[in-house]
Amino acid sequence: xxxxxxxxxxxxxxxxxxxxxxxxxxxxxxxxxxxxxxxxxxxxxxxxxxxxxxxxxxxxxxxxxxxxxxxxxxxxxxxxxxxxxxxxxxxxxxxxxxxxxxxxxxxxxxxxxxxxxxxxxxxxxxxxxxxxxxxxxxxxxxxxxxxxxxxxxxxxxxxxxxxxxxxxxxxxxxxxxxxxxxxxxxxxxxxxxxxxxxxxxxxxxxxxxxxxxxxxxxxxxxxxxxxxxxxxxxxxxxxxxxxxxxxxxxxxxxxxxx
Numbered sequence: 421x422x423x424x425x426x427x428x429x430x431x432x433x434x435x436x437x438x439x440x441x442x443x444x445x446x447x448x449x450x451x452x453x454x455x456x457x458x459x460x461x462x463x464x465x466x467x468x469x470x471x472x473x474x475x476x477x478x479x480x481x482x483x484x485x486x487x488x489x490x491x492x493x494x495x496x497x498x499x500x501x502x503x504x505x506x507x508x509x510x511x512x513x514x515x516x517x518x519x520x521x522x523x524x525x526x527x528x529x530x531x532x533x534x535x536x537x538x539x540x541x542x543x544x545x546x547x548x549x550x551x552x553x554x555x556x557x558x559x560x561x562x563x564x565x566x567x568x569x570x571x572x573x574x575x576x577x578x579x580x581x582x583x584x585x586x587x588x589x590x591x592x593x594x595x596x597x598x599x600x601x602x603x604x605x606x607x608x609x610x611x612x613x614x615x616x617x618x619x620x621x622x623x624x625x626x627x628x629x630x631x632x633x634x635x636x637x638x639x640x641x642x643x644x645x646x647x648x649x650x651x652x653x654x655x656x657x658x659x660x661x662x663x664x665x666x667x668x669x670x671x672x673x674x675x676x677x678x
Contacts, residue, residue, distance in 0.1 A: 490557030553596030561627035
């Protein structure tokens with residue numbers, strides 16, 4: 421009798437587990453590695469990864485992030501391989517492929533440079549004689565992108581922010597743009613402290629903007645997912661939970677961090 425009772429209990433547990441698994445829909449989101457906001461190797465995978473995951477979890481979805489090169493992350497999501505891709509600034513050309521969520525976060529891009537070779541600038545033309553770095557797949561905003569296309573700016577593209585910092589320290593480039601928290605996070609993580617202190621940033625932002633979760637425009641579930649995400653994001657903002665995901669962002673100062 422005890423054995424039979426245990427058997428039935430096990431069946432009930434199994435059925436309950438299967439029912440929960442069926443209720444919790446799986447979502448695939450393509451992302452680029454962008455610490456501290458998306459970090460493949462860290463628990464929780466970064467501040468914005470935790471935010472997006474928790475927003476969907478509150479609506480009964482389980483998110484799996486697929487870390488890819490930025491261009492591939494965009495292309496695969498646009499082709500419907502993923503339910504969304506994160507996070508991207510607004511550009512007109514992306515509207516043909518995606519629907520935009522409400523803003524997920526604010527960003528501030530600045531120019532990083534060596535302290536022994538300071539730069540001054542107020543307009544794009546002031547950067548014309550510099551050898552600049554950039555990360556493949558990034559946009560640094562309409563004004564910066566337009567200056568590249570018109571030949572005002574000389575930009576050498578590499579695969580990552582880490583490579584740009586190395587090239588900067590070796591004198592192969594004069595400066596490069598990056599989101600301020602991302603830049604200092606990677607600088608501290610990837611560079612010897614003495615070397616890191618050779619780097620600073622210009623206070624004038626290259627770009628201040630908002631970034632968004634993008635949902636493939638032609639997929640049947642997109643509108644429902646967009647509405648679910650936006651609704652819960654608003655709730656997170658209104659009840660103060662949103663702010664807790666960004667309380668431990670790196671400060672944009674090596675002096676404060678060391």
